[in-house]
Structure formats: structure tokens, C-alpha cells
Amino acid sequence: MTFQDVVMALEGFWAAQGCVIEQPYDAEVGAGTMHPATFLRALGPEPWRVAFVQPSRRPADGRYGENPNRLFKHYQYQVVLKPSPDDIQDTYLRSLAEVGIRLREHDVRFLEDDWEAPTLGASGLGWQVFLDGNEITQFTYFQQMGGLEVKPVSVEITYGLERITMYIQRRSSVFDVEWAPGITYGELRRQDEAEQSAYGFDRADVEALRGGFGASEAEAMRLLDAGLVLPAYDQVLKCSHLFNLLDARGAITVAERTTLMARSRQLARRCAERYVAKREELGFPLLQVTATKKAGRARPATRRAGGAAHA
């Protein structure tokens, strides 16, 4: 299977599971978790099922396109289901069959992994999924987001698309992966990797980045005060990316790191709180959607409170 076959197979599979197929967020993010369709939608009581590809930028991981395993930008396939369904592990394992991985022929393991993203005030418990010793997925039950305890709990499944296709195609360099018939990942991506690495490590204007961080932070505060949560959150994402760029450039001092991370977390927390308040004002619209439109299709929610009647 080519890289794009894998993506399309996953899109088809998760669409059939009732997921909204979202699109990548149009801002620089370090992970699919930061897409508003994950970070914000995981908050509050509204049910939610979504899947999408998210290009994820991690400037410090750039290697000028010269390292077979490290990338400035990689692609995640992100699935979020809220509340987490009872049979989600089985569903996930069935999705692997869609990309040609027959479980009986392999060794699939769920290895304990606790996840934490301090700048987002987010944490969760779950596993790294290993296929024949090769990590292919992060599987996480969110517990906190933006410093808020989440309820219901979302499950986040993040497929490492490069890892999976390298394994399926048995390529030892990501750049040799066949993206589409006759065209490789390297042919599509290597120039960007080289140039972005050169930018991140060598050319980025530190003062401009630093100024940008302050400006975005101030803008985020101002927008939050004005009750504009989503634009404010965009500024939070900008801050996060600028921080990563400064970090890759080696421009963040020891003392600065702690304070910048604390400032990011503070912004994320305020966004989370404002978002929940705003959804509440709107009457948590997606609660109504599931109650009416999906009534025929949705499975009855399992009651988990103690003493609940059992059918």
C-alpha cells in the first residue's frame, strides 16, 4: 500500500464508524492533539467523533532531510471518540486490517504509556501500540485538557503514518516510502525538510520570533477578554509554534523555558475554560444533535454509575 492508500483506508474506515472526517488545521501545530477538533472538542459534555490527517511540525526534530527517521514535519492520522466506546480497542485493531495488517501474522502489543503535554495542561493514560516491535500508534484516554478534568472521557488514537507505511513497505528510510504510485515521500518532502531545517536551526530571526510570541500572547489575552475563544486559541497555537522554533534555534535560556511554558499553559487553560462556558451558553448544541438526528443509529449509552439497571 502507498502512503496515500493508507490515509484513504483509514478515512474510509473511521467514516464508517460515524466519525466526522475533518481536515488538517490551517495553522502550524506540533501534534493532532492541538487541532481544535481535539483540544477543544474533548472539553465539556458534548459527544464527538472525528478523524483527520494532521501535518505536525517539530522544528527540533528536523535533520535537513538527511536522517532516515527524523523529520521536521510528519503526518499523524488522528481519531478522537467521545465518550470512549467500550469496544474501542477491537475497533482499532480492525482498522489495522484495513491497511493490510493481518493480526494473526504479527505481534501486536499494547504497552503502557502515560501521556502528558505540560504546555496544554493535558494528560492521559493509555498505551503505545507496537507491531512486531515497531511503535505505530499512541492510544490515549484523555483525563485532563487545559487543566480541566474531562467528562466524558475521550479516547485519542494517533497513527504514525510514516512508521506504518515504512513498515508495510519495509523501507529503512522514510524518504524511500512510496507516497503515490511512482512517486516517493522523498521526492515530495525532502526539499521542504532541508529548507525548513535550515530555517529552524540556522536562519530564523530570533528577535522577530520572540517579538511574535509576546504579540500573539497579548492578542490571545485580548481576544479571550472579548469572548472570542477560537481566534484566541489560534494565537495560542502560534505561541506554541514560535516557542518550538526558538527552542530549535537554541535561543531559549534555561530560566526562560520554564516561564514560557507556564505562560503557554496559562493561555491554554483560559481557552479551555472560556470554550466550555461558551458552549454552555450555546446550550451544548451537539448534545441536541445526537439526541435527535442520530437517535436511530446511535447505540444506547452504557450507564456506568454504580447501581444502574442492567438490561
Next chain:
Amino acid sequence: MPDLLLEIGTEELPPHDIAPALEQLAEGTRAAFAALRIDAGPLRTYGAPRRLALVCTGVASRQRPMVREVRGPAARAAFDAEGHPTQAAIGFARGQGIPVERLQTREVEGKRYAVAVVKEGGRSSAQVLPEALAAVVVRLSFSKTMRWGDGDARFARPIRWIVALLGRAVLRVEVAGVQAGRTTRGHRTLGGGPRPVPGAQAYARVLKSCGVIVDSGERRRVIVVQATTLAKQVAGMPVLDPLLLHELVMGTEHPQVLRGAFDREFLALPGPVLVTVMQHHQKYFAVEDGRRQLLPYFLAVRDGDDRHLATVRQGHEWVLRARLADARFFFQEDHRRRLEDYLPRLDGLLLQAQLGTMAEKTRRLVTLSRHVSGLLLLDGRSTEALLRAATLSKADLVTKMVGEFPELQGVIGQIYAELDGEPPEVARAIGEHYRPTRSDDAAPKTQVGALLGLVDKVDTLVGVIGVGLVPTGSQDPYGLRRAAQGIVEIIQMLRLRIPLRALAEAAAAGYGRTWGPEVIDVLVDFVRQRLRAVLIDQGIRYDLVDAALAVSGDDLLAAAGRAQALSAFAVRPEFVRLYVAYDRASRILSTEAAPHVDPEKFEVPAEHRLHEAAMRVSSRVRAAIASGDYLLAMEELMPLTEPVDRIFDDVLIMAPQPAVRANRLALLRLAVDVFRLVADFSKVVAGDDQPRTANGERHARITKRVQAAR
């Protein structure tokens, strides 16, 4: 009598959580049986990644009936002169649910009362067990818990099914909204759907038929036997790291070992790097030959059967090759410079937000090492090695290799130092100064390594306590308990007579902050508490440990020596005489005592005898202590006991004349002070029933277990 089966089916549990949970499950169930008066036979547990289970044979179908007596009104109020029941008796009997004519009378503390003898019939176990078992499951504690779905229940991972059977009948246990049934689930890939369990005795067999080896002992045997066989085929032995073995035993439901190979050229990498990549990152066992040299093979444990093993092997080999290629790249990159060339980069590495950088830490360690060298009068060569090792100790933290494999800190420093041609004692000291890194790890073995470890740990303790991050409860994010443990072990191993307080003050000075003396007090107390725990763990009675600690100040070596001597001496018959003499003398002490003993004021020979004995014994005890022989010191105390006994027999201490009285009290204080050179005997718990556990750590452990069982 029927058998009980309880299985909690979950998503993959963290391997290290399983055994402790099973222990709690067993103890909790036993406690529930006891509380419910249900007789039960032997009980055993089973654990695997997706299940915690318990089987108990011969569980009584009913509770034992219970007879209890309830005291009612006084007999005079309950029965009139003719012995007929009064209104009070009638009301009481009704309240207890028995006919009034069944009331009896009993004498309690000299008064007669009406008494109701109430028989409580047993309810059926099937009625009372479900709620009790559910409570046991809910109260299992884990290192971390989580919520899932839209529920509020917490568990290590989501609970997906429960099997609860008493005999052939389902017990209606419910936990986290999941109702128990008789259906279990087999192995993820070998299992093939839900499977009914007829009863407890069939449990292990049913699971085996759907691909799960539920007995962890059997899984362990499978792994060890297969690994050994596969290694033997290539003339090797598996390196069966116990932690990894446990993780794999608890991380697989049907283990299958397979052997893979990697390119021989990777053997040029340092051994610890290869082992770390295989063991920590890929969860493989390494293979070595008879001379303990690594062979280019690995043993992976698959959770599944032996079909399609070639595909799985190919996958593992492919991943390991990429990992080792990375490691080789890091090694080559790192080796372009000498270890000391990395030092400037420590400026950019944070120790802890409030504690500055690793470069600052390094400077403190060098200064403190120089201080220690002075305190211990180290020779020039050792001093030089210690200072050099301190200088280089943290340099490996900024190498690519440690960046990728943080668990190799120290080890990589040692390897690179050796490659750079640093003196062997310097390299070894760098390699072992973090030890002990786990509770079952040993302290550094070389003198330079131990001293470097000591200053590193003291520096950490002072800093972390200084900024107010003293660990509370079970939380200890900076590893202070392990650091304190390391200090205790190093001081005992090197037999260091080093004043901890002075060392801590020197360390605090290195931070250049204005911390008050309480920081040093907290540190000394913290380390003393670790020593106390270590000694109690060695089997010394807690009261003897306390008696030793009370007179040892910050001299840990002396405290340990005293405690060990006391423990050996306390079993001898003469110990009682020592204790009694001390007790008599110390009880009568008061502030009336004169500042000095004045022999001129002695009136009877007993006073002279005690004074002479105290002077003589004092100098002999001091000599024994100076040579570190605390057992001898205790023996030297013995000649003091008779004169003490004698003085109480011959004279009235509290003489009517104030001057004589004050002098006699001063004399007794002198004697007590001699005893206290060895121990504070007032801490010793006397008598035949010395508490072995009373309020010591063991007691705490037992309490904890009892709480878990509740």
C-alpha cells in the same frame, strides 16, 4: 461446598500493577469472608494483562450462624418481685426480636441484668458475597488510575467484563457499571470470541482453550525454557534481566519466544548501549556467550503462537537494525570530541527550575569534593581522581547518546572517559556515582565513586530541601529517599566518620543562598530517618535503633554501630542489669543536681566506689568507641552496674541536707552520662514482651495491608 471464581476483565494493565493488585484482591477477599462469617478453603489468584482473577475452593454456601448476648435493663427493673417481666423487659425483648420468656439474666460486674441471647441465622453466601466482592474490587489501589467512557469509576485501565461464579451460579457482582456473568474472553488474536466458564475448577482450562496461559508461573517457565533453548542453539545464554522477565510475564497472555539476529558489526558498540537498546527500548533479551560477551542475537517475546514467526522475526530485526544504526550514529558523532569538550554545554542544561544548571552543579560538586577530600585527609592521587571525576561527572548528559538513552547517564560518561584515556578510577567513579539507582541496586563500589556519589547526593538533598520540595507521603519526584539511602549505604560501606551536618553546610554554602539552619536540620533528620528504616529492615528492634540514634547526632556510622551492638548485646542476660541500673539512676535525676561532683562531700564508701567506677568505665568506654567497637563499649559498661545498685541500697540519695543531695544527684548524672556514651537506654522497651513491631515501619506495613483488606 461450592468454589468461587472472580475474574475482572480489563484492557491491558500496566505489568507492574498486576502482582500488587492480586495481593490486595486475595487479602481483601479473605477479610470479606472473615467479616461475613463465610468459611472458605484455600484461595489463589491469577493475573495476566487483561485479567485479575481469584479462585477459592470450598466456600460455604451460608454464613456461620452467630449467637450474641445483648445486655438489657437491670434485672431489678426487668422483673418484678414475683419474677414476672416488667414493661421494660417486654420492650427490650421485642426490640431484640425474641419472646420475652426467652430473656435470661447474667451478672456483670456485680450487677444482674436482663440479657437477650440472639441467634443470627446465616444468609446464603450468594446473597451477601456480591456486594462484598464488588467492594474489594473497587478498593484495589494502583500506582495510577483513570476514568473512561462517561463513567466516574476509576481503575488502572477500563474494566470490560466480570466473571463471578459461586459453584455454577453467577454472583451478581457489579463494578463500574459492568455486570458479572459467566462469559470470559480469550487471547486477543488466538482467542476467538467470548467463552462461557462452567465453574472455578474449569477456569484455567477454559482459558487455555482460548489461548490464554492464565498462570503467571507457567508463562514464566515458558519464557525461560524457550529463551534458554533458543540461545543454546547459537551457543549462548539469554541475559534474563529480572525486571524485563517480570514485565514480559505480566505483559503477555500466551508468550512465544523467537530469536532474531543483527549485523555482527554492531557489536563494536559499547555493550551497555546494545543491552539498553534491546532490553529497555525493544524489550528483548540479549544473548551472550560463555565469556559473557554479547552475541549478535536477540530474543523477543511475542504474545501469540508459533505461526507466522518468520514475519514477526523479520519485523523485529528490521526495527532493531534501525535502532542500532541510530545508536551507532550517536556514538560516532559523540566520539568526535572528548568528554571534557562537552562541559561548556552544561550551561544550557537545567537541573531543576529553582536549582540552576548542570554547569553550576558541576562547579558545586568540585568544590564539595575538595572539601570532603580535606575532611577525610585523602591522599593526593585519590583527591586528584575525585576532582577530575567530579568535573566530568555530568558531561555525558549533553551527549547525543544520553539524549537518546537517558537511562545510560553515567555509564556513557564512563565509556567515553575510558576511550579518552582518563585514569580508570576516574572513569569508574563517573560510571557508578548515580548508584544506587533502584531500591535493589548496590552503592558505588570504588572509593572515588562512592565519595563522588556522596557529594552528588548531599548536593541534591540540600538543594531540593532548600527550595522547599521535601517529599511528602509516597510522592518523591526528585528521588530524595533513594539519595538518602545512598548516603547511608556509602557511609556504612566506606566506614566514613564524616559529620553529615558539616558536609550539608558546605553543600548549602555552594548554592550561595540564604537558607536558614532549618534546611540542614531537615536534611540531617531526613537521612537519619532513612538510616532508621535501613536498620529496622536489617532486623534490629526499633527501640534499640532509637536508643542508638538518640546519642549519635549526625554521625551515621556511629549510630549504625551502636544499633548493631545493642542488638547483639540485648539478647544477653546481663543486658537486663545494665538497663535496670540505667533506669534507676536516670529516673531520680533532677535539676537540683550540683554542676560538678565534689568527692569531698562524699559520706559513705558507696559514693566513692561509684565515682571511681564512673571515671574508670568512662575512659574505657571512650577508648572502645574511638576504635569503633561498640560491643566492647557495652561490655565495658558492665562494671558500672554494681556500684549503681549499691548506692541505691546503701544511701538515701535525696538526703535532707541540700548540699549532700545535690552532690549525690551530680554523681548519678555522671554515671548516666557514661551509659549515654553508648546508648539512650530510656528508649529501650524492657520486659519479656519487647515489641518487635509496635510503632515501627513493619507495623506501618501491616496497617497498610489491613487497610487494603478492608
